[in-house]
Amino acid sequence: MAVILLLIVSAWRAEHYILLSFGVMAAGILFLLARFENRKMEVGELVLIAVIAAIASVGRIPFASIPGAQPTTFVIIVTGLVFGAEAGFMVGGVAALASNMVLGQGPWTPWQMAAWGLIGLVSGLLRNRSFMQNKWGRAVYGIIWGFLFGFIMNLWGLFSLGGGGNTLTMDAVVAYFGASLLFDTFHSIANxxxxxxxxxxxxxxxxxxxxxxxxLE
Known part of the structure; x- marks a missing residue:
């Protein structure tokens, strides 16, 4: 009901398109969470996902001082590769939520959950591809997601800047994406x-x- 309300309000007040972005983001996350919840799982499988998510979460903290560099994306990619798309998505989403309890929660958290969850999801869907069986192929894959993650988070930043009815200019968009290039590069190198x-x-x-x-067979 909350998601539906967000979508209705955003359609009524078109200038507040940040509400629409949150509505779409929440709808996608809730759908995958509900799908995961309806699966029959053993306790050991839930514990394993929780432990891996904890590793991915804690991994962000020691590297917080280095722009964009952390092992979280690496852990999520490997989880999706070994255990599949749903496990990869859950680890990605939980890692973002849990680590932000230390690093700081905010309206960016759902976007991080969606971005890291998407990394795990896609990693699981592509795990049988030949390039995912090769470490250099996985390295290129890590580079791509380092920049895609930054692109997704940049969308959140642009939505937040224009969410109050402000008009976004092309110069502002280019400047915003340019400012994140260093962070995205460090993220890709770390991956x-x-x-x-x-x-x-x-x-x-x-x-x-x-x-x-x-x-998780």
């Missing part, structure tokens, strides 16, 4: 480093848990 250095071992460890205990 490559973590995927190349720790990717194979992390995938091997998670795959062993999956086979040995029959989790």
């Amino acid at each position: 490559v480093v973590f995927l190349l250095v720790f990717g194979d071992q992390f995938i091997k460890t998670l795959s062993r848990f999956k086979r040995k205990y029959g989790l």
